[in-house]
Amino acid sequence: MRAGGPSAYLPPMIPDPAPPAEPLALYVHWPFCAAKCPYCDFNSHVAPRVDHEGWRRALVAEIARMRAETGPRPLSSVFFGGGTPSLMEPETVEAVLEAARAAWGFRNDVEITMEANPASADAGRFRAYAAAGVGRLSLGVQALDDRALRALGRLHGADEARAALRLAREVFGRVSLDLIYARQDQTPEAWAAELAEALRLADGHLSLYALTIEDGTAFGARWRAGRLRGLPDEDRAVALWEVTQRLTEAAGLPAYEISNHARPGEESRHNLTYWRGGDWVGIGPGAHGRLTLGGRRWATEAVRAPGAWLAAVAGRGSGEAAREALPPREAAEERLMMGLRLAEGVEEAALGPLGDLEARLGPLEAEGLLVREGGRLRATERGRPLLDALLRAILA
Amino acid sequence: MTDPARIRNFSIVAHIDHGKSTLADRLIQATGTVADRDMKDQILDSMEIERERGITIKANTVRLDYRAKDGQDYVLNLIDTPGHVDFAYEVSRSMRAVEGSLLVVDASQGVEAQTLANVYQAIDAGHEIVPVLNKIDLPAADPDRVRAQIEDVIGLDASDAVLISAKSGLGIPDVLEAIVHRLPPPRGDRDAPLKAMLVDSWYDPYLGVVVMIRVMDGVVRKGDRIRMMATGAVYGIDKLAVLRPQMKDIAELGPGEIGVFTASIKQVRDTRVGDTITHERRGTDTPLPGFKPAQPVVFCGLFPVDAAQFEDLRDAIEKLALNDASFSYEMETSAALGFGFRCGFLGLLHLEVIRDRLEREYDLDLITTAPSVVYHLHMKDGTMRDLHNPADMPDLTLVDHIEEPRIKATILVPDEYLGDVLKLCQDRRGIQLNLTYAGSRAMVEYDLPLNEVVFDFYDRLKSVTKGYASFDYQITGYRQDNLVKMQILVNGEPVDALSMMVHRDRAETRGRAMVEKLKELIPRHMFQIPIQAAIGGKVIARETLSALRKDVTAKCYGGDATRKRKLLEKQKAGKKRMRQFGKVDIPQEAFISALKMDG
Ligand SMILES: Nc1nc2c(ncn2[C@@H]2O[C@H](COP(=O)(O)OP(=O)(O)OP(=O)(O)O)[C@@H](O)[C@H]2O)c(=O)[nH]1
Ligand code: SF4
Ligand SMILES: [Mg+2]
Numbered sequence: 001m002r003a004g005g006p007s008a009y010l011p012p013m014i015p016d017p018a019p020p021a022e023p024l025a026l027y028v029h030w031p032f033c034a035a036k037c038p039y040c041d042f043n044s045h046v047a048p049r050v051d052h053e054g055w056r057r058a059l060v061a062e063i064a065r066m067r068a069e070t071g072p073r074p075l076s077s078v079f080f081g082g083g084t085p086s087l088m089e090p091e092t093v094e095a096v097l098e099a100a101r102a103a104w105g106f107r108n109d110v111e112i113t114m115e116a117n118p119a120s121a122d123a124g125r126f127r128a129y130a131a132a133g134v135g136r137l138s139l140g141v142q143a144l145d146d147r148a149l150r151a152l153g154r155l156h157g158a159d160e161a162r163a164a165l166r167l168a169r170e171v172f173g174r175v176s177l178d179l180i181y182a183r184q185d186q187t188p189e190a191w192a193a194e195l196a197e198a199l200r201l202a203d204g205h206l207s208l209y210a211l212t213i214e215d216g217t218a219f220g221a222r223w224r225a226g227r228l229r230g231l232p233d234e235d236r237a238v239a240l241w242e243v244t245q246r247l248t249e250a251a252g253l254p255a256y257e258i259s260n261h262a263r264p265g266e267e268s269r270h271n272l273t274y275w276r277g278g279d280w281v282g283i284g285p286g287a288h289g290r291l292t293l294g295g296r297r298w299a300t301e302a303v304r305a306p307g308a309w310l311a312a313v314a315g316r317g318s319g320e321a322a323r324e325a326l327p328p329r330e331a332a333e334e335r336l337m338m339g340l341r342l343a344e345g346v347e348e349a350a351l352g353p354l355g356d357l358e359a360r361l362g363p364l365e366a367e368g369l370l371v372r373e374g375g376r377l378r379a380t381e382r383g384r385p386l387l388d389a390l391l392r393a394i395l396a
Numbered sequence: 397m398t399d400p401a402r403i404r405n406f407s408i409v410a411h412i413d414h415g416k417s418t419l420a421d422r423l424i425q426a427t428g429t430v431a432d433r434d435m436k437d438q439i440l441d442s443m444e445i446e447r448e449r450g451i452t453i454k455a456n457t458v459r460l461d462y463r464a465k466d467g468q469d470y471v472l473n474l475i476d477t478p479g480h481v482d483f484a485y486e487v488s489r490s491m492r493a494v495e496g497s498l499l500v501v502d503a504s505q506g507v508e509a510q511t512l513a514n515v516y517q518a519i520d521a522g523h524e525i526v527p528v529l530n531k532i533d534l535p536a537a538d539p540d541r542v543r544a545q546i547e548d549v550i551g552l553d554a555s556d557a558v559l560i561s562a563k564s565g566l567g568i569p570d571v572l573e574a575i576v577h578r579l580p581p582p583r584g585d586r587d588a589p590l591k592a593m594l595v596d597s598w599y600d601p602y603l604g605v606v607v608m609i610r611v612m613d614g615v616v617r618k619g620d621r622i623r624m625m626a627t628g629a630v631y632g633i634d635k636l637a638v639l640r641p642q643m644k645d646i647a648e649l650g651p652g653e654i655g656v657f658t659a660s661i662k663q664v665r666d667t668r669v670g671d672t673i674t675h676e677r678r679g680t681d682t683p684l685p686g687f688k689p690a691q692p693v694v695f696c697g698l699f700p701v702d703a704a705q706f707e708d709l710r711d712a713i714e715k716l717a718l719n720d721a722s723f724s725y726e727m728e729t730s731a732a733l734g735f736g737f738r739c740g741f742l743g744l745l746h747l748e749v750i751r752d753r754l755e756r757e758y759d760l761d762l763i764t765t766a767p768s769v770v771y772h773l774h775m776k777d778g779t780m781r782d783l784h785n786p787a788d789m790p791d792l793t794l795v796d797h798i799e800e801p802r803i804k805a806t807i808l809v810p811d812e813y814l815g816d817v818l819k820l821c822q823d824r825r826g827i828q829l830n831l832t833y834a835g836s837r838a839m840v841e842y843d844l845p846l847n848e849v850v851f852d853f854y855d856r857l858k859s860v861t862k863g864y865a866s867f868d869y870q871i872t873g874y875r876q877d878n879l880v881k882m883q884i885l886v887n888g889e890p891v892d893a894l895s896m897m898v899h900r901d902r903a904e905t906r907g908r909a910m911v912e913k914l915k916e917l918i919p920r921h922m923f924q925i926p927i928q929a930a931i932g933g934k935v936i937a938r939e940t941l942s943a944l945r946k947d948v949t950a951k952c953y954g955g956d957a958t959r960k961r962k963l964l965e966k967q968k969a970g971k972k973r974m975r976q977f978g979k980v981d982i983p984q985e986a987f988i989s990a991l992k993m994d995g
Contacts, residue, residue, distance in 0.1 A: 258952070
């Protein structure tokens, strides 16, 4: 933390401007889970006791602090992520939403999403969350197979997930569900069957993630020790990817982002803000934010450890750990890395600071991995599963 | 000035690691030349790279004062020499400056290939040789067996070999007495015109070029005007000194003495090792026979990884060359690698040492291309050209035939590994010349093409014999053979930095090994990459590096953007260590690793 506090590095608050201000998204991180999943490298922790009252106060205080920085801008979306936000007391959700509305105000079509686990205790609070204002639920189903769920270290079973999903569809206007594929010993046929069921159960949105073994997780350690068998080789990974694309397209929920599928119009508007390079405020432990202020793009990052974050908010009135003004080049690199994840791609106009990319893009276009049309750059069907390699080729 | 009868000049020679520099330490200490508190192990190995690798690269001289048991004072000039075959030239020129040699043999290992090579050189130089059996403190030491070996293999009387432990200091007084009583004093005429041999020269950052000489006849004094007979250049001596091992000024040097001078000489290249130094006026007319300069035998290209560093590389090479005349360089351009230098070295270790020094002392990142020997191209028009770089191979229709350098290799190996050694030599197109036994060890001599030895022969030899073989070689001459240029094509584009000369019969094997190696070394790309070895237009080996099919981060939300960006910075750094050939990125290690043969 730099001396003087973060606000010393921001331009002074601009008086309420005449032109309609750019909308803003708000991300709220809840860092606690009932158990740590072996594949998870999120900032999530198992805590024996949570001082809900204290957390409520801290989150509300952060909203007030950030409002002073951004000035008045209507919120287009709020997203409770984690961790497991469905372990929050409904009062906390209500208090946060109340504070956010008071600080910024909501656009009429505001999208308020919460991530939830299908365990029955969490599902018991669904109605209360809806009453607090949550309109969209993103349910961490992960698998529709008990054995797979156990292997993933999940606390719920497949039937519990189905029940939670039914309830969610009753309670919330919009529901999304998450599945993890490319699991140990998973065949493309088995995945096709599981995905077909998920598509029947789904509402209009699915997040389908290929299992990734991350350093610093239990799976990571097992994998390095050679004790995580049955993970797909490249051929199988490609087959699984292709099954995913084929089935979701056929069901009318094509990929609008690498791992996100929606019926047109049902996309997560909150997440689109990230991929389209919009502004968002991130509060809660480890949350990142991006703000355009005074013509510069700022990246903020909150203190990561939950206890330290809480202490920072209480002690010095800010949970922020660092902020930097992104140089135009880095901001444009970020735009490209995020934007190419979308089926719609990214406006070429936003890539100006990267200089002349012709020598890099030309060969990739010739290779059929990228296309440029209508002033946009996007990855083709062949390019999307190679996106990381594409980005290296363009930017490294 | 010292009475020649009270001078003893000698070199310490041995196979690598048998303890020459450690013995030098003990002699320096026993004579009180360096105070105990200033002593360190292998004190004469002063270069950083020598200390790091624990080997001697450059011969070093030190002058010792010794009061013998007979009560007389003696001046001893000791030259510690390197053991590695690449630096054999340092040994041979050192021997010209002295009358005797201490032949150190590790009593636990016995006679090795460089022991032999050094003995033959010492005999050539007319030396008196005192065998010294070292490391008798080791449990595995077997002085009787080694004594017998010296007599059998070398034919040298070893009955009065001195038994020592250079490490503990045991036997050091006996070595000093043996030096005084068994080595001859130098001869020379104090009143004759000055005749001194230029033994060595180096660059000192404070003093400029320092020239080491051995006075044969006459006397040289500070302030004298001297002439270098081969170059004709005339200089005034600014400083005259002896090495203890720091420079210590001295007023004059007479016959039999060894010392150094400075004379405002700009570059080491302005001095010629073996040259005769005399006075400008009333000098001698008969120069010493001199000796052949060291000839670089291994050539390779050195290119900066970052093309923008070319000027830095030029600067570094020029500075290093000031200091070390043993390597040659000239500018080279490569279609693939841009601007760099073609450098010549005494051997592969020498290459590594120079490259290491360039990278470390000048903070450069270098790509080293395939090492090559010098071929003789006999053209149809009757002329002959040297080929240092396979990329420069002219149109074949103009070439009548090609000759390659051959060596005589001497290998000593325990009997149980002999079969593997013979197979290795045979695989490398060797012709066996001789096979004899000394106890349970075989001594084989092979006639081998240098290009089969230059790269990884020594590594292979060590691995097939579990480190028990020793190896030495000498270049014997050139011989015609069926040699062709093999090119490597990556994604259809020839990579000139990987082309090499090979024997036609070995081309398939080498080509196959190269393309297989490259397939491992080149990272997969988004398209498939054929890797081919070809002679002329004909492909003789091919591998296909399959295309990358899936490489995408599954989850990437707001909080991941920063992490992604940091990863990108790392990837940018990684990319800097690659070179682009057409659409393909090749990591710099590939240029050297691709040549290592497993068989
Ligand atoms: N046990 C034991 N080790 C010794 C003795 N003399 C030298 N060594 C060790 O042998 C190794 C090589 O010694 P050096 O003196 O560097 O050998 P060298 O012959 O100068 O080696 P090069 O200059 O590289 O050819 C070192 O690790 C020494 O400590 C000895 O008498 N006994
Ligand atoms: S519930 Fe979600 S956030 Fe919590 S440990 Fe499991 S995967 Fe991670
Ligand atoms: Mg040494």
